[in-house]
Amino acid sequence: MKPGATQAVVRRIAAMVCGWLAAASLAAVLISNSAAQNEPPKVSGGPLNPLPGLGEPLARDPIFVYNNWSAYDELSDNVLLTEQLAMKELDEILRLRRLGVRIDYYTIDAFWFDPDGSYRTWRKPSWPNGPDAWIRKCRENGILPGLWFSTNTLVKINAAPEWRESLNENKGAMSFSEGGFLPNFMETLQYWYDRGIRIYKFDFVDFGAATPETARTNSPAEIRARNEEAFRDALQKFRQQNPDVVLVAFNGFGGDVESTAGPFPFHNVVDLRWLEVFDSMYSGDPRPSDVPEMNFWRSVDIYSDHMVRRYQQSFLPLERVDSTGFMLGNTGTIYYRKTHAWKGALILMMARGGWVNTIYGSLEFLTDDDARWFAKAQSLYRELLATGRSKTFGGIPGEVQPYGFGSLDSDGAVYAVVNPAQSVEEIQMARLSREQPAVSGGRILFRDAGFMPILSGDPIKLGPGQMALVGFGKYASAKYDLGVQEDVRIPQSITQVAAKFTGEGNVIRAEVTAPAKGDLRIVMQQRSAKDGSVMRSWKGGPPNGTNMGKVFVIKAWQAGKPLPVEIDYDKVIWSGLSWAVGEIRHGTLKAGDPVQVECTSTGEEVRLEGKVYAVVY
Structure with missing residues (x-):
């Protein structure tokens, strides 16, 4: 992608783009008569609207959307979307x-379509009979x-x-304000609406696309403004014609999602x-x-x-932000997570206050007991999201300050709190409204294993x-207890150990004294050798990417003998790591x-920082 997509997206698709553009230069075909005869039937009986009579304008009520991306992955992995999987x-x-x-x-995510079908026909042999059975079973x-588009x-x-x-000149994108693309694209959206589709996901947009002549005679700002206005006007008309649709915006509609260490305000303004x-705008893939x-x-x-x-902070209401933070699966896009630490991720997704809550991936990894827990956590937040308010408090997460998300209604409040620091920290759960009673008499509803939070x-x-979840008022009750997240274990204590790291560039070393009790935790941060900013290393995604455990290497010795070092970042990470x-x-x-400690980063010249802690579990 060009300016509309993030650099992270560019890295994921760069290896594939050459082939796509070569194919794009060939003559595409119109939908054949036989395909038209087999097109999905139109839906009769009017719209199936789950939100009749609710107030305007958009995002009328919290919704829960399942998306099958990460159950398959055709960008960072080679797991294909098929009708059987869907x-x-x-x-x-x-x-x-x-x-x-x-x-x-x-929502069926990326690449359901035939490359030569202009978003009207489905890819064969993955969908030999098209989407009819899937659409029908959903609606039944x-x-x-x-x-997805x-x-x-x-x-x-x-x-x-x-x-x-x-x-445009490289034949990789189309202008919204010139030629026949936009009218045809909007006809396609209506085509699918008439056949039962009600939620549309727009991804990888490029508002810098222009025909060669326009690119020569107009500034990038003029091109972008015209494209945005044309597409926005078209979507407004589409919504007026089909008021029950849900439209969600993903990569390219504003915001810098590549790193939490980047400058703010956003370079790509929202x-x-x-x-x-749009009902929601997403804030980055996990x-x-x-x-x-x-x-x-x-x-x-x-x-x-x-x-x-x-x-x-860019003035979007929390209700309109889709955090896209809950994703299960055994594919490269989610780093082969399966269900690791899924409970905390689910709570935080809902605690962030978004009204489009997207559940991604392989639901078969959730047992029946998991599903019952899911339903209990969801029922807690479903009511708070629909009838209450959610607000943020505390510091900025990427600046390593304790923070939280609070949700309240007239009966009580629930606070999700997180301490990102390498130390025990305290955070005040501030009142979320002047109408809220004093925050007292709370109950810890959920926490990570290990350290017992002190309330x-x-x-x-x-x-x-x-991370922990705390209930007040009505919610300070055992009926809302969600237990302990056993696969996230927090030390009972942590103390920084004196360590003077020396070295140059990509290798730093230190000697520390083994603690009388507890384990040694070694933390390395990578920065740019040029300006000292936090810097990620990208070594590709599956199946050919390099495991980050081979890129960032932590070693230790005592009395000349190597010591085993346990790590959790030994994954192929398409989005990079710092x-x-x-x-x-x-x-x-x-x-x-x-104990002698050594931290190494392979590849280009960087600057490394190291710290050592004694931790007791």
């Missing part, structure tokens, strides 16, 4: 619903189906004849006029933040928390890297004797 996940949705989970929509069960960029799709006069047509954590998934939580705060009125003390954390267990150390 129908299997639909069966899983129905299983979860029987166990109490609410799911309102089901009260689930509203949705589709790469908007005006040619991502695994070739330019239809109607689009060619809109192509134009608030998009809120006139990825590690630039905050080092022993538990990799907690750093991923912090990324989503940070980006939601930045979009809020005393409105302050709460959290261990390093810890840190490493490892721990040496006490049982392998001789207390009081020196």
Whole structure:
């Protein structure tokens, strides 16, 4: 992509773009008569609207959307979307619903389409009979189906004849304000609406696209403004014609989502006029933040928390931000997470206050007991989101300050709190409204394993890297207890160990004394050798990317013998990484004797920082 997509997206698709553009230069074909005869039937009987009579304008009520991306992955992995996979996940949705989970929509994500079908026909042999059975089964069960579009960029799709006069010079994207692309694209959206589609996901948009002549005679700012106005006007008309649609915006509609260490305000400004047509705007795919954590998934939580705060600071209401922070799966896009630390991720997704809550990936990894827990957590927040308010408090997540999200209604409040620091920290759970009673008499409803948070009125003390959920008023009751997240373990204590790291560039070393009790935690942060800013290393995604455990290497020795170092970042990370954390267990150390520590980053010249802590679990 060009200016509309983030650099991270560029890295994910760069290896594929050459092939797509070569294909795009070939003559695309119109939909054949036989395909037209087999097109999905139009839906009769009017719209299936789950929100009749609710107030205007957009985002009328909180919704829960299932999206099957990360159950498959054709960007960072080679797991293909098929009809069998899509129908299997639909069966899983129905299983979860029987166990109490609410799911309102089901979106088929990227690459469902035939490359030569101009978004009208489905890819064969993956969908030999097209989408009819999927659409029908969704609607028979009260689930509203949705589709993904790469908007005006040619991502695994070739330019239809109607689009060619809109192509830019490299034939990778179409102008919205010139030629026949936009009218044809809007006709396609209506085509799918008439066949039952009710949620549309727009991704990888490029508002810098222009025909060669326009690119020579107009400034980039003029081109962008014309494209944005044309697309926004078209979506407004589409909404007026189809008032029950849900439209969601993803990559390219504003915001800098690559890193939590980037400058703010955003370089790619979020134009608030998009809120006139979109129900939600996303704030970045799950990825590690630039905050080092022993538990990799907690750093991923912090990324989503940070980006939601930045979009809020860009004047988007929390209700209109889709954090996209809850994703299950055994694919490269979610770093083969499966269900690691999924409970905290689910709570935080809802705590952030968004009204479009998207559940991604492989639902089959959730057991029936997991689904019952999911339903209980969802029922707590569903009411708060619909009838109350959600607000932020505390520091900025990416600046390693304790922070939280509070939700309240007339009966009480629930606070999700996180301490991203390598220290025990206290945070005050501020009143969220002048109408709210004093914050006291709370109950810890959920926490990570290990350190027991200390709750005393409105302050709460959290261990390093810890998350907790606290209820007040009506919600300070055992009926809302959600238990302990056993796969995130927080130390009972942490103390920084004196360590003077020396070295140059890509290798730093220090000697420390093994603690009398507890383990050694080693934290490395990577910075640019040029300007000292936090810097990520990108070594590709699956299947050919390099495991970050081989890029960032932490080693240690005692008495000349190597010590085992446990790490959790040993993953192929398409989005890059700027840190490493490892721990040496006490049982392998001789207390009081020196330990030699070495941290290395392979590749280009960088500047490394290191710290060492004694942690007791």
